[in-house]
Amino acid sequence: MGGHDAGTQYQFTGMAKYFNAYTITGRRNCVLATYASLLGIALFFKLKPKKQAAVTAK
Amino acid sequence: MTVSLFDQFMSPTYLGIPLLALALTLPWIFFPSPTSRWLNNRLLTLQAWFINRFTQQILTPLSLGGHKWALILTSLMVFLITLNILGLLPYTFTPTTQLSLNLALAFPLWLATVLIGLRNQPTAALGHLLPEGTPTPLIPVLVIIETISLLIRPLALGVRLTANLTAGHLLMQLTSTAAFVLLSMMPAVAILTTILLFLLTLLEVAVAMIQAYVFVLLLSLYLQENV
Numbered sequence: 001m002g003g004h005d006a007g008t009q010y011q012f013t014g015m016a017k018y019f020n021a022y023t024i025t026g027r028r029n030c031v032l033a034t035y036a037s038l039l040g041i042a043l044f045f046k047l048k049p050k051k052q053a054a055v056t057a058k
Numbered sequence: 059m060t061v062s063l064f065d066q067f068m069s070p071t072y073l074g075i076p077l078l079a080l081a082l083t084l085p086w087i088f089f090p091s092p093t094s095r096w097l098n099n100r101l102l103t104l105q106a107w108f109i110n111r112f113t114q115q116i117l118t119p120l121s122l123g124g125h126k127w128a129l130i131l132t133s134l135m136v137f138l139i140t141l142n143i144l145g146l147l148p149y150t151f152t153p154t155t156q157l158s159l160n161l162a163l164a165f166p167l168w169l170a171t172v173l174i175g176l177r178n179q180p181t182a183a184l185g186h187l188l189p190e191g192t193p194t195p196l197i198p199v200l201v202i203i204e205t206i207s208l209l210i211r212p213l214a215l216g217v218r219l220t221a222n223l224t225a226g227h228l229l230m231q232l233t234s235t236a237a238f239v240l241l242s243m244m245p246a247v248a249i250l251t252t253i254l255l256f257l258l259t260l261l262e263v264a265v266a267m268i269q270a271y272v273f274v275l276l277l278s279l280y281l282q283e284n285v
Binding site: 021022024025027028029031032033035037038 | 162180181182184186187188189190191192193194197200202211
């Protein structure tokens, strides 16, 4: 089954060479990319400037 | 009378002194230490046979790097099986019904397997979080799912042991209370309840041993992935 030697017969080109679901390094890169994206989304919403509600004088 | 049903799970104290340390360490006196004799007595031979056989079983699927875990896995098995079996005696406190103990065992050991994996083979350890051959659109979803399932492992280990033992003990107490109360009112039903209690006790003996084994087996499985 998928041991440490699995996925050695694939020869990808372009983006798939680094991000694929077959080679161990491809899978690792996909995992890291997912974590980085999630971190990016979290940081984006955390650092987004909050809209101040306009204070209406009565 | 819900209060009295859970009294059996209270940590034992005597005149204000907590006895949990004694409950955890006293079972050790049941295991004689090996002698320098060539042929030992029956108990020692049985003990040595069990330890050797179990260690051989648990270490067979592990690679060489995992063999240094032999001592901790076997001693954990002996510890858990002793605590579980002794807890089946009436009025005996079972430490493994306490979630704090089981999580304290599960969490550090699981964390150790994860850190060993990340330290020695980070690519493989991270790559395992994505199953091979996943269709591209499903990749982020599956990474998140696999991460959650990884993080939930220590919780599952601890809660599994706690829940199994607590539920078993509670059921035995309920059934025995029912049998006792019914004895004066409906003896025939009380006999049936007693038969049920007997079968339940047999089940609990099996569960006590199996749950200890499952705990250690799953830990060795997590180790296999990472070592």
